[in-house]
Every structure is written in structure tokens, then in C-alpha cells.
Amino acid sequence: MSLVLEWVSSNHSIVTAAATVIVAAAAAITAWLTRNLVRENKLLRRVGENPKVIAYLTGDTKHPSLFNLILENVGRGPARNIEFSFDFDERFYANGRVAPMNRSDRTPYGFLPQNERISMFLAVEVDCWETTGFHPSKLS
Secondary structure (H helix, E strand, O other), rough: OOOHHHHHHOOHHHHHHHHHHHHHHHHHHHHHHHHHHHHHHHHHHHOOOOOOOOEEEEEEOOOOOEEEEEEEEOOOOOOEEOOOOOOOOOHHHHOOOOOEEOOOOOOOOOEEEOOOEEEEOOOOOOOEHHHHOOOOHHOO
């Protein structure tokens, strides 16, 4: 132990220089890691604020002849001012098996949090009106 202390005391300038190099290398590595963390946080924040609203159709669980439109926010941020419309010719469906209920007076949805969904009635299978006794006019 005394030999190590003698060597350190006689070569203190070399020990000081080596310690300075080690501290400088550690500071450089810390600066590099911090820069990369800042870059990743910026990317995560940018990705984390982007909503993504998808729309799909599903059958109603209580009434199999009904079709619901689902708007779901699968993004990582809240969706705001959601507006949608249906672009189809209602005459095409006049004699068909499905009667879509296209309401032009829908108000836009102001807010849809992430991982939430909105479900709304969209259409009814016409053949089921007689067999089930259900008619879209019964919807409130």
C-alpha cells in the first residue's frame, strides 16, 4: 500500500492528467447521451401529439339488422373538430337491401380523446324490417 502512495505522490502530475482525461471523456459521453435524449424526446412529443381517426362499420349487438359507424381515435393525441360526411347516391340504395340513414344535419364532434370511439347508427337491412318488427323510425 505504501508503494502505491509513494508512486502517486512522486507522479502526481501524471495522475492529475489521467484523471482530467477520464473526467473529460465522461463529460463528452454525457453530452452525447443528453443530445440523443433531447432528439428522441422531440420525436416522441411530435408523434405523441398526432391523432389518427379511423372509421369502420360494425353490426349492432342488440339488433343484427343495424349497421353502426364507428369513429375511433387510434392516434396518440386528442382529435379536435371532427367532421365527416357520406358521399353516395341515395337513389342507388332506394330498392336495395340496405337503407343508409344519411343525416346532413350532423354537428361536428369537438373532441375525441385518444383510444376512444364514437358509435352511431348508419344503416338498416331493409329485409329485416318485416321479420324483426324493427323500423328506423323507432330510433330516438
